[in-house]
Amino acid sequence: MSQINKLAYVDSKLGAPSEGQQTTRILFNTIEAPGTTSGLIFFKTFQGLTNGQTNLTQNKLDSMESMVIKTIWLAQYNTAGALVTFGANAGLQFQQTLSVLVGNQQVVKNLPIQFNQGVNGQAYDRLHTNAGAQFYGNTSRLEQQAQPCEIRLLTDIVIPPQVSFEVRIDSTNATYGTGAVVCALSGYGKIFSAGNTF
Amino acid sequence: MALSAQDKILYVANKLGLTSLKDMQASTGAVYDCDPEESGQIFTSAARHVNPAVTNLNTNQFEVNEALLVETIGFYINDIEESVGNVRNFQQVYGSNAVIVFDLIIGNKRTMVQTPVFAAGGPYTFANNAVDGPNGLVIPRNQVYLEGAGILIPPQIQWSVEYRIFNVVTGAVIPFEASLSLGCYLFGTRVLLNFNTSI
Numbered sequence: 355m356s357q358i359n360k361l362a363y364v365d366s367k368l369g370a371p372s373e374g375q376q377t378t379r380i381l382f383n384t385i386e387a388p389g390t391t392s393g394l395i396f397f398k399t400f401q402g403l404t405n406g407q408t409n410l411t412q413n414k415l416d417s418m419e420s421m422v423i424k425t426i427w428l429a430q431y432n433t434a435g436a437l438v439t440f441g442a443n444a445g446l447q448f449q450q451t452l453s454v455l456v457g458n459q460q461v462v463k464n465l466p467i468q469f470n471q472g473v474n475g476q477a478y479d480r481l482h483t484n485a486g487a488q489f490y491g492n493t494s495r496l497e498q499q500a501q502p503c504e505i506r507l508l509t510d511i512v513i514p515p516q517v518s519f520e521v522r523i524d525s526t527n528a529t530y531g532t533g534a535v536v537c538a539l540s541g542y543g544k545i546f547s548a549g550n551t552f
Numbered sequence: 553m554a555l556s557a558q559d560k561i562l563y564v565a566n567k568l569g570l571t572s573l574k575d576m577q578a579s580t581g582a583v584y585d586c587d588p589e590e591s592g593q594i595f596t597s598a599a600r601h602v603n604p605a606v607t608n609l610n611t612n613q614f615e616v617n618e619a620l621l622v623e624t625i626g627f628y629i630n631d632i633e634e635s636v637g638n639v640r641n642f643q644q645v646y647g648s649n650a651v652i653v654f655d656l657i658i659g660n661k662r663t664m665v666q667t668p669v670f671a672a673g674g675p676y677t678f679a680n681n682a683v684d685g686p687n688g689l690v691i692p693r694n695q696v697y698l699e700g701a702g703i704l705i706p707p708q709i710q711w712s713v714e715y716r717i718f719n720v721v722t723g724a725v726i727p728f729e730a731s732l733s734l735g736c737y738l739f740g741t742r743v744l745l746n747f748n749t750s751i
Contacts, residue, residue, distance in 0.1 A: 378698040406718020409666035427674045431721045435649030437672040495647035498690045502674045534721040542699035
């Protein structure tokens with residue numbers, strides 16, 4: 355089933371509106387200065403973030419909007435703005451797992467993300483075949499040596515209208531530093547379109 | 553089975569009453585333009601830009617019976633001091649912490665809203681990155697691959713990309729780099745005017 359059909363199927367099951375502009379949607383959220391922690395929760399806090407740090411104001415889509423998550427993207431920046439390996443410290447590749455919750459349901463459960471960091475030669479899918487560059491730790495803002503972490507899902511995960519969602523990262527005290535960490539969810543979606551209503 | 557690019561073009565053309573679009577020449581194409589005016593808009597000023605150093609358009613609308621199904625949107629930096637149009641990597645100019653947040657507007661409709669393109673690369677984009685050998689640097693692509701069957705720009709409808717560049721770490725707007733303008737290309741299935749035997 356294609357993303358388009360999956361979204362239409364779920365929306366119809368839920369009685370959600372199926373009208374709207376079809377598009378590619380990317381949601382993103384930033385956590386500033388996360389520090390060393392065993393748990394991160396993205397799409398939970400929006401207070402104080404600008405349009406360059408998130409494109410939502412709450413952890414749910416509007417009443418006429420819905421989307422399919424196909425790709426999960428994670429990045430970590432230091433305070434100087436350089437990209438560093440997500441959740442790593444001093445060359446150590448910390449094991450971390452990712453969970454996605456939609457409403458009261460866990461739709462992605464403890465998915466290990468370390469294998470798609472693009473730093474250790476591992477990758478789940480063929481999309482990321484050449485992403486195995488070794489990170490030496492002397493990267494800068496203009497001389498990037500690390501890769502973002504990205505996972506392409508095999509199953510289309512639907513975020514229906516007005517249902518809360520969040521992304522959780524679990525680890526054993528991974529080091530996220532004092533810069534910022536970013537999570538982006540991308541896929542096919544529908545955005546509100548008034549058409550000729552107005 | 554997923555909707556093909558050709559199916560999507562014909563579907564939209566039918567909705568818009570473009571009965572002759574199906575008889576035109578199908579092709580692959582890309583349009584590009586930059587923002588040397590630092591207006592936060594790309595394609596709106598294409599008519600004033602040098603072709604092909606800055607753009608390959610005469611205006612930001614296609615002529616009769618020409619269209620583009622946008623399947624990839626990419627961003628780059630154009631060195632406007634170079635008369636030939638020197639293409640540079642966005643990350644290497646604005647830094648890894650930059651993020652472009654853009655809207656794609658067709659006619660009076662926003663078809664993509666507040667879409668982030670991270671300078672660090674991705675989403676979708678860091679497969680097969682170029683690597684600067686001597687320094688081991690990653691040179692990311694700054695693209696969005698449209699899901700589904702893409703978005704159609706119909707004939708004779710103006711389109712544009714509105715954008716701002718932020719620092720994703722601090723949330724601040726990043727000022728434009730002097731003499732370097734942000735460029736954008738739209739790549740996808742193209743429909744070209746075909747007169748057949750009319751002329």
